[in-house]
Amino acid sequence: MENYLDPKLRDALKVVRSRLPLSNECLACYVFRMLEHGCDGLKWSLTYRDMRAPRATALERKFPLLGGYCDCEVIANVFHPNEPMWKLGESGGIDENNPPVCMTVRRGTIQPCGLWLMRSGIQWGGGVYKNRKAS
Numbered sequence: 001m002e003n004y005l006d007p008k009l010r011d012a013l014k015v016v017r018s019r020l021p022l023s024n025e026c027l028a029c030y031v032f033r034m035l036e037h038g039c040d041g042l043k044w045s046l047t048y049r050d051m052r053a054p055r056a057t058a059l060e061r062k063f064p065l066l067g068g069y070c071d072c073e074v075i076a077n078v079f080h081p082n083e084p085m086w087k088l089g090e091s092g093g094i095d096e097n098n099p100p101v102c103m104t105v106r107r108g109t110i111q112p113c114g115l116w117l118m119r120s121g122i123q124w125g126g127g128v129y130k131n132r133k134a135s
Contacts, residue, residue: 021048022102028079028112029102031071039072049110056110066119079116086115 005013019037021030027048034044045063049056063069067077081094085103089095103113112118 019047021052024104024107025052025102026105026113026116027053027110028075028116028118029099031079032075032099035072035075039070041070042068042074044071045074053108053110055108059110078119079112080119082115082117 019034025033027045030048031044034047042060042063045059045068049059053059063074063078068074081096083094086094086100087098089097100115103115105111105113
């Protein structure tokens with residue numbers, strides 16, 4: 001079908017597709033990837049929620065309680081890189097310019113993949129970063 005589309009429309013579709021969550025991509029990896037397009041409130045977090053985890057209705061209420069008032073603060077305060085899983089940069093810290101590929105999650109969750117630790121707090125357990133995977 002795309003062969004019949006106007007080239008401008010085909011290019012526009014490529015842009016739209018590049019800004020959608022990838023299949024089984026976790027929320028943290030998606031928001032981290034989308035921040036290159038800017039931070040405008042919880043736009044990327046809510047896009048992910050609406051498309052991949054529509055039952056996670058508490059996200060808008062709980063992320064601000066954990067310090068995530070916008071997408072860049074979600075990455076700074078709600079999710080934290082699981083440092084052993086990331087490559088180190090020249091400074092010795094993680095190389096945010098070369099992130100690893102998302103380790104994927106099941107559809108319908110806002111839990112991060114193994115590349116991230118999710119801050120727990122308020123009703124999620126006290127404000128510490130921990131791996132949220134089931135044991």
